[in-house]
Amino acid sequence: MPEGLADARILIADDDPLCRRLVAGVLRAQKFTNIEFAEGGLSTMEQVRRFRPDLLLLDMQMPDMSGLDVCREIRAQADFADAPILVQTATVDRKKMGELFAAGASDFLSKPINPSELIARVVVHLERWNSLRALRDYRERISGELEAARRMQVELLPDPITLQWAARAADLRIASYNRSSSELGGDLWGMLPISNGAFGIFLADFTGHGINAALNTFRLHALIHEYKALHDDPGGLLSMLNERLVRLLRIGQFATFMYVVVDHRAGLLKVASAAAPPAILVQGVEGRARLCDSSGFPLGIERGVRYRTSRRKFPAGSRLLLFSDGLSEFPDTKGKRIGDDGLQAALNACEPALTPQEVIDRLCAAAGIIDGSPLPDDTTIVCLDRRAAPRKGDGTRDHAAKQPSALSTFGGR
Structure with a gap:
């Protein structure tokens, strides 16, 4: 396994306990240890807020809330707009796939799950997610440094x-x-x-x-x-x-x-x-x-x-x-x-x-x-x-004012 992925937070959302155990077993065999579960759509949303997963394995068919609706709600949250969501489905057709990707799915896995395919897709999407976060952190750091430099100029x-x-x-x-x-x-x-x-x-x-x-x-x-x-x-x-x-x-x-x-x-x-x-x-x-x-x-x-x-x-x-x-x-x-x-x-x-x-x-x-x-x-x-209105008074020029030291500026007011 690539370095740095073993501690990734993975959430498995499936109403079938057997499917949850099978998927978790495959992941644990590859040294993934930080795994949590959700049994339905509502519990998935709660776990996303609490556990903040790096990757979500989501079943399309759940009793209280469809996988499509879960995808849409997760994507509506700014913190998870780009997090990988791998949808598990037993039906694979063009129309359904279009709906999945339109709702925000990153990829899909056909049921029954193939262990090799599961691991390959999980690794690819976790690596992409880590790279994306690293790039985002870098951009935020550079933006912060540029803002600090800009403030130095303004000051x-x-x-x-x-x-x-x-x-x-x-x-x-x-x-x-x-x-x-x-x-x-x-x-x-x-x-x-x-x-x-x-x-x-x-x-x-x-x-x-x-x-x-x-x-x-x-x-x-x-x-x-x-x-x-x-x-x-x-x-x-x-x-x-x-x-x-x-x-x-x-x-x-x-x-x-x-x-x-x-x-x-x-x-x-x-x-x-x-x-x-x-x-x-x-x-x-x-x-x-x-x-x-x-x-x-x-x-x-x-x-x-x-x-x-x-x-x-x-x-x-x-x-x-x-x-x-x-x-x-x-x-x-x-x-x-x-x-x-x-x-x-x-x-x-x-x-x-x-x-x-x-x-x-x-x-x-x-x-x-x-x-x-x-x-x-x-x-x-x-x-x-030199078109300022003449000042009232005896013509004195603020004798009490202290002349400032040499100044310069990079901008204007």
Whole structure:
């Protein structure tokens, strides 16, 4: 007998005591020892609940409840939806067999029972049942681990108080959107408080999806915080990150990266890009959306790449959009993609009074992304503007509030 089957729980359901003893004798001769009995349909259902068999040998003809009805009731229970049920019957015809399998029978044995056939079928179905349970346990374990990893990413999100602090300190409004194409994603965005209300905001997109891409985002997250002294120098930060990632990433893995330092007091943006989709900037309430330069080499491919920092005016009333290519390359119902130019046009169509969250909603709709729709690629959008209503008071900026440490997030709110 194959290893691990001797302890299998087997329930023999038959109203004939002689048949029960004969079947049990054959099983015990093959070292099956964990056997229990039921004398009718109702007692079978009770034994299934109590004994929880790994395999049921079920007679079709019982006085109080037919074998077909027993099959149907057992299959209606989630815990036994796939457990093997071997039906014993003296009648074998196509119509009856169809009814048996439709009711949930796994296999059948013709009466009188042939001992060799009985053992062969019992062993085959127990092995299948054990394999199925092992696969189910494995899937549950992997699902649990993926869920734990996903929670780790979610726990890195800036809490609402931190977002509110950053927005109020800079007279800004901020909103974001993030969805992964699978349980774990390769998109990463974050905020890095610098000084005097200025902060950096970055968005990275690693090749691939799932676990490998997610692990690379954790690596990048650690590296970004290791080089705090470069947070006010976009080009310098990207150059250093590239040197480190070249040594860490496998061949074929790389990341696009956009980093923007927002200095609201100077009304200035400092921007560096590593082949990321272009940021879209609207300068002032009356301004038109413009694509910012997105040249540069992806991070993690070649050593010695130097990234330059460009500067953009960011006066009151301005709006800035960062996004991964999951937005611009999303195929709508007709297979069309909105592209960078289409996003630029959609942003121009957004009324000045819209909040950043409303802008994100408009852009998703323009691209064809709706809640619950499957995504072919991880998608991240960050929108901020200098259109917040002036605060009442003497112009102080929450002097009692403690500036948070550098933060990053893998998703949005």
